[in-house]
Amino acid sequence: MRGMLSPSLMCADVLNLQRELTVLDELGVDYIHLDFMDNHFVPNITLDTELIKKTKSVLKHMKRDIHIMAFEPQQYFDRMEIGEGDIVSVHYEACGDLGAVIADIRARGAKAFVAISPDTEPDVLSQWLGKIDGVLVMTVYPGFAGRPIVPGSMEKLRAVRKMIDESGRSLPLEVDGHVSWDLCAEMRACGADIFVAGSSSLYQKGLDIGQAVERMTELVQ
Numbered sequence: 001m002r003g004m005l006s007p008s009l010m011c012a013d014v015l016n017l018q019r020e021l022t023v024l025d026e027l028g029v030d031y032i033h034l035d036f037m038d039n040h041f042v043p044n045i046t047l048d049t050e051l052i053k054k055t056k057s058v059l060k061h062m063k064r065d066i067h068i069m070a071f072e073p074q075q076y077f078d079r080m081e082i083g084e085g086d087i088v089s090v091h092y093e094a095c096g097d098l099g100a101v102i103a104d105i106r107a108r109g110a111k112a113f114v115a116i117s118p119d120t121e122p123d124v125l126s127q128w129l130g131k132i133d134g135v136l137v138m139t140v141y142p143g144f145a146g147r148p149i150v151p152g153s154m155e156k157l158r159a160v161r162k163m164i165d166e167s168g169r170s171l172p173l174e175v176d177g178h179v180s181w182d183l184c185a186e187m188r189a190c191g192a193d194i195f196v197a198g199s200s201s202l203y204q205k206g207l208d209i210g211q212a213v214e215r216m217t218e219l220v221q
C-alpha cells in the first residue's frame with residue numbers, strides 16, 4: 001500500500017479553512033484529517049460537527065479522515081453526516097460497545113478504524129482486526145498539536161503492523177502525532193501507511209504547502 005498524507009486541519013490557518021482545504025484538494029492530497037474533541041475524553045475542543053459536515057461541500061477529491069476523540073462517538077455521526085468514502089477513527093478507550101460503533105460506521109458506508117492512545121497496549125486490537133478497516137496509532141497523548149512523541153512509539157507501530165500482517169488482513173495503519181520531517185520515513189519503515197501531517201511537518205511556520213506536500217509524499221513512499 002503506498003504511503004498517503006492526511007494533513008491535520010486543526011494545525012492549518014483556522015481563520016482561512018476553506019482556502020486551506022481547496023489548496024490541499026487541488027494538490028491531490030489523499031485525505032484531510034479532521035480532529036473532533038469533546039473536552040472530556042481529551043481536555044480540549046477543536047473542529048466542531050458543523051464544520052466537519054460542511055467540509056463535504058468543499059472537497060472534490062480528498063477524502064475525510066475523521067478522528068473522534070470523544071466518549072460514545074456514535075452520538076456525533078449524524079451531525080457529521082458520516083458516509084461513503086469517510087474514514088472514521090474511534091478510540092478503543094472511549095466506546096462502551098465498540099462492536100456496535102464499528103457496525104454503525106460501516107452501515108453508513110464509511111471505513112471503521114480503531115484508534116489506540118499511547119497507554120493502550122496493541123493486543124487489545126487482536127479481537128477486532130477481522131471486523132475493522134484500519135488502525136490509528138496515537139504517537140502523542142491526544143488532545144493537542146505540537147506534543148512530543150511518546151517513547152516507544154516506533155516499537156508500537158512495528159508491533160501493530162506485525163499483528164495486522166499476522167491476521168492476514170491488509171489493513172492500513174495510520175500514525176497520528178509528531179509525524180515530523182525527521183521521523184516520517186522511520187514511521188514508514190515501521191509499517192505506517194497513512195501519515196497525519198500537522199505542526200511537526202506540513203504546518204511548520206513559513207513553509208510553502210505545495211513544496212512541503214511534495215517533499216513529505218516522497219519521504220513516505
Ligand code: DX5
Binds near residue numbers: 033142145199
Ligand atoms: C492531536 C491530533 C493530531 C494533531 C497532530 O490529538 O489527533 O491530529 O493535529 O499534530 P502534531 O503533528 O502537531 O502532533
Ligand code: ZN
Binds near residue numbers: 176
Ligand atoms: Zn488526530
